[in-house]
Amino acid sequence: MIGGSDFTFPTPAGxxxxxxxxxxxxxxxxxxxxEDADSETAPVTIDGLQFGTLKEVFAYRDSxxxxxxxxxxxxxxxFNAMIHLVASTNGMTIVVGDPAxxxxxxxxxxxxxxxxxxxxxxxxGAAA
Amino acid sequence: xVDPNTSETTFQPRRxxxxxxxxxxxxxxxxxxDAGHKAIRAHPDWTFxxxxxxxxxxxxxxxxxxxxxxRHLAKRLRVPRTKLEYVFxxxxxxxxxxxxxxxxxxxxxxxxxxxxSESRQRYSGPTGEFPxxxx
Numbered sequence: 001m002i003g004g005s006d007f008t009f010p011t012p013a014g015x016x017x018x019x020x021x022x023x024x025x026x027x028x029x030x031x032x033x034x035e036d037a038d039s040e041t042a043p044v045t046i047d048g049l050q051f052g053t054l055k056e057v058f059a060y061r062d063s064x065x066x067x068x069x070x071x072x073x074x075x076x077x078x079f080n081a082m083i084h085l086v087a088s089t090n091g092m093t094i095v096v097g098d099p100a101x102x103x104x105x106x107x108x109x110x111x112x113x114x115x116x117x118x119x120x121x122x123x124x125g126a127a128a
Numbered sequence: 129x130v131d132p133n134t135s136e137t138t139f140q141p142r143r144x145x146x147x148x149x150x151x152x153x154x155x156x157x158x159x160x161x162d163a164g165h166k167a168i169r170a171h172p173d174w175t176f177x178x179x180x181x182x183x184x185x186x187x188x189x190x191x192x193x194x195x196x197x198x199r200h201l202a203k204r205l206r207v208p209r210t211k212l213e214y215v216f217x218x219x220x221x222x223x224x225x226x227x228x229x230x231x232x233x234x235x236x237x238x239x240x241x242x243x244x245s246e247s248r249q250r251y252s253g254p255t256g257e258f259p260x261x262x263x
Binding site: 001002003004005006007008035037038039040056058069071072073074075082084086087088091092093095097099 | 158159160181182183184185190191192199200202203204205206207208209210211212227228229230231233235237
């Protein structure tokens, strides 16, 4: 009743972490579209996202993948074409299909590097 | 806590060592296909078999607080829509642990086979016929 692999990165960066993760996904998938999990609105490109209120996002490789996921959910053909992001006050969870798939593995490494780099100033800010 | 009258949850992620007795009375759901539905309801007490799910998740029997009609349910659980055809709903979460990470706000599991006695059972059948389902 559950699929995918969950990777949780502790970070106090909050919305900043979500924005950075979305940017890393665009680097991986230039045609990516994003969908607010708490909304019924159609997927949009990164420019259409309202980061201030976002907590849970579905990122699709392209609009065709978004449509396939909407119609069928997780299928073998589209399993690696969607990344699920869940932000919380103290961490970022990234749910992927196959983490061994080269693109996904590269993305997880990029996000880890980015969040570590951003956590340092965020921690300093929190302590100030 | 969860408002059982809506499709959304206001759960905050809980640590594994949190006392979950507060979940008593909360509705939990298990989604499955036709074969799973028939197997689980074969006995008066529902038994959800623990198993190794795909991916990195712990061995166990899995449940969610996301009710039928929840937005993007298949995506949140990352399952095919065919695995959402039937649903079991019950109250009480004795022995259930939240999944580690963000999805722990609505995904829970038992490390062993999980038995739900008749007194805790609320519904089993087609997800589309679940009372209050807006889908």
